Amino acid sequence: MNGTFRQSMSWLHTWAGLVLGWVLYFMFITGTVGYFNYEIDRWMQPEIPFTAAKPSQAHMLNIAEKRLQEVAPEATDLFIDFPVGRYPFLAIWWKNPVDEKTGEPGSFQNEKINLQTGKPLVTRDTGGGQLLYRMHYALHYIPFRLAYWITSLCAMFMLVALITGIVIHKKIFKDFFTFRPGKKQRSWLDMHNVLSVLPLPFHLMITYSGLIYLMFTTMPGILTASYGVGRENQQSFFEEIYTQEEHQEAAGKPAAKAPLSAMLIEAEQRWGTGRIGYIEIESYGDINAHITVAKTSSSGIGGGQTLTFNGVTGELQSANNFIQEADAPAQFYGVMTSLHEGLFANTILRWLYFLSGLMGAGMIATGMILWASKRSAKASKAGKTSKGLALVEYLNIGTIVGLPVAIAAYFWANRIIPVNLEARADWEVHTLFITWAIMLVHPYVATLFEGRNQTLTKVWIDQLKLASFAFGFLPILNLFTTDKHLGVTLLQGDWVMAGFDLSMLCISLCFGIAAYKIQRKQKMRTVSKKTNTSNAVSSEAASQEIITL
Amino acid sequence: MDILVPDFGSIFTKIHNPVLSRVIAAIFGGYLLANSVAILLPYLLPGSKANGVMTGILVSFLIYACAAMWVFSAKSAWQAWAGILFSCLLCISLVTIFMPNGLFSGEWF
Numbered sequence: 176m177n178g179t180f181r182q183s184m185s186w187l188h189t190w191a192g193l194v195l196g197w198v199l200y201f202m203f204i205t206g207t208v209g210y211f212n213y214e215i216d217r218w219m220q221p222e223i224p225f226t227a228a229k230p231s232q233a234h235m236l237n238i239a240e241k242r243l244q245e246v247a248p249e250a251t252d253l254f255i256d257f258p259v260g261r262y263p264f265l266a267i268w269w270k271n272p273v274d275e276k277t278g279e280p281g282s283f284q285n286e287k288i289n290l291q292t293g294k295p296l297v298t299r300d301t302g303g304g305q306l307l308y309r310m311h312y313a314l315h316y317i318p319f320r321l322a323y324w325i326t327s328l329c330a331m332f333m334l335v336a337l338i339t340g341i342v343i344h345k346k347i348f349k350d351f352f353t354f355r356p357g358k359k360q361r362s363w364l365d366m367h368n369v370l371s372v373l374p375l376p377f378h379l380m381i382t383y384s385g386l387i388y389l390m391f392t393t394m395p396g397i398l399t400a401s402y403g404v405g406r407e408n409q410q411s412f413f414e415e416i417y418t419q420e421e422h423q424e425a426a427g428k429p430a431a432k433a434p435l436s437a438m439l440i441e442a443e444q445r446w447g448t449g450r451i452g453y454i455e456i457e458s459y460g461d462i463n464a465h466i467t468v469a470k471t472s473s474s475g476i477g478g479g480q481t482l483t484f485n486g487v488t489g490e491l492q493s494a495n496n497f498i499q500e501a502d503a504p505a506q507f508y509g510v511m512t513s514l515h516e517g518l519f520a521n522t523i524l525r526w527l528y529f530l531s532g533l534m535g536a537g538m539i540a541t542g543m544i545l546w547a548s549k550r551s552a553k554a555s556k557a558g559k560t561s562k563g564l565a566l567v568e569y570l571n572i573g574t575i576v577g578l579p580v581a582i583a584a585y586f587w588a589n590r591i592i593p594v595n596l597e598a599r600a601d602w603e604v605h606t607l608f609i610t611w612a613i614m615l616v617h618p619y620v621a622t623l624f625e626g627r628n629q630t631l632t633k634v635w636i637d638q639l640k641l642a643s644f645a646f647g648f649l650p651i652l653n654l655f656t657t658d659k660h661l662g663v664t665l666l667q668g669d670w671v672m673a674g675f676d677l678s679m680l681c682i683s684l685c686f687g688i689a690a691y692k693i694q695r696k697q698k699m700r701t702v703s704k705k706t707n708t709s710n711a712v713s714s715e716a717a718s719q720e721i722i723t724l
Numbered sequence: 725m726d727i728l729v730p731d732f733g734s735i736f737t738k739i740h741n742p743v744l745s746r747v748i749a750a751i752f753g754g755y756l757l758a759n760s761v762a763i764l765l766p767y768l769l770p771g772s773k774a775n776g777v778m779t780g781i782l783v784s785f786l787i788y789a790c791a792a793m794w795v796f797s798a799k800s801a802w803q804a805w806a807g808i809l810f811s812c813l814l815c816i817s818l819v820t821i822f823m824p825n826g827l828f829s830g831e832w833f
Contacts, residue, residue: 335792398777
């Protein structure tokens, strides 16, 4: 814009970061929470029994096959998911037959199986951690394609904000070790820098890989220009890229069913025992039947190794390694998307992912607070008010603290809403968004009654306290509503359930400390204002320096 | 740039608004340019067509980001538009030359 390159980039950084910042914060928080999607799934379905020692996969296959025989003896397209790595369920899928009236293809139906009884696991209806995780790219209440465009646009703004952020940074290395607490905007700026620079590789990776995750939706023109319009034309592209095997459709000629157990043994010989992620069965009982056995994705980056068997003779047809066999661009794509999902990450790496994600959310939050803080200092000095500034301040509180409160409310709803209520899973999500809406309106309503600046600080404190309470009481709520509370889970060594409860206590503590600190600071400020006003003026002058960036 | 929030109302009332013009150039012009460059890439890169297209899509986001940054660093909004549109035109004409039957031949529609 006007002025030097750095100045124009600084302007772009400020505005690109701000305008969609709240959606980005939402995406970072829900995505980060999603690194523990299965663990949250488990907590939100306390009916699932704790199994200290899992049976062998051969035994589980047996259970799954028996159950499939009971529920869908006619089905030819089946899918068996094993509880391996973090995934907690033995689950079966089967495809219903084609609807004879409408001619529509049958949909897949699924069931989780109780490992001890071999009967279906009856759990409460819930979106679980999976739904929270899904929200970070598919949002909620809107068609997923539209959501892809919105989240991609946000990610694009993020990418621009990140690159411009690097450009405007004069002393990226020095700032890394700089933190000046207790100095208003300067402290916010330092915090913003630390949260941005330390995990910068993560931020760049997660933003870029998020963009390319949805690239076939958001950049359709490039593929179309070279391959033409329509799915059929573009299919040849994907075949070239992924050297996909041509699987023949069912021929309609019945044939013998090769036993799955032999294939499982073959796979175990290659990968070791307990490494099978899923078995996919297509057109079973047909002459063109084939079966895919896949290695668990928790076994490393691009774990996508599969074995394909002939479904009639049971003979091994091919062993594929999805990523290793691809050419460089597709390999790059595969590695980036694997890094984004982090399915391969073990416990320690998973926590690192989680912390990096939180730091990303923190970077966005501090950036938005910094924006408001700079301008409110200027505005109050000039004796002006600004509607835009007020809006940003309200949105900041209602999102930065309000969204976590809403997520806590989602967990509360899971325990409080009656188990047999109609559409209870939907109501859990409604609870989340209703709570968030209240948190967003709260700052505005509060300022209607009292002076603005003091009220806003009070609203920050109130919402932080509420967040601390909402998370802190979850383990207690869990104690009263289930038989899987800390007293039991810790003794059993059920670390998924116990870990969730303990994490909630940790989060509660963090919010509590934040509330306490702001409250103490506010008290100190009111005292110092009464005794010595000149002190406040000098600190105001110091903060002025930073405003003139 | 005013340090306070710009008057958002004026963005929509003024016909000639350089900031809004740049925002549109960055979002829509940048997208167009990212696509144009990425469509051209398979013709310039060695290797198979599929790999070229894949590379094109993968780098398109970086081109998009650079284009947006360029739009905001240009001297004036007019210059930003001119730069973006000229680059697009250049890419598309090159594609038309490279493409055996031209860009708007049967393959497209």
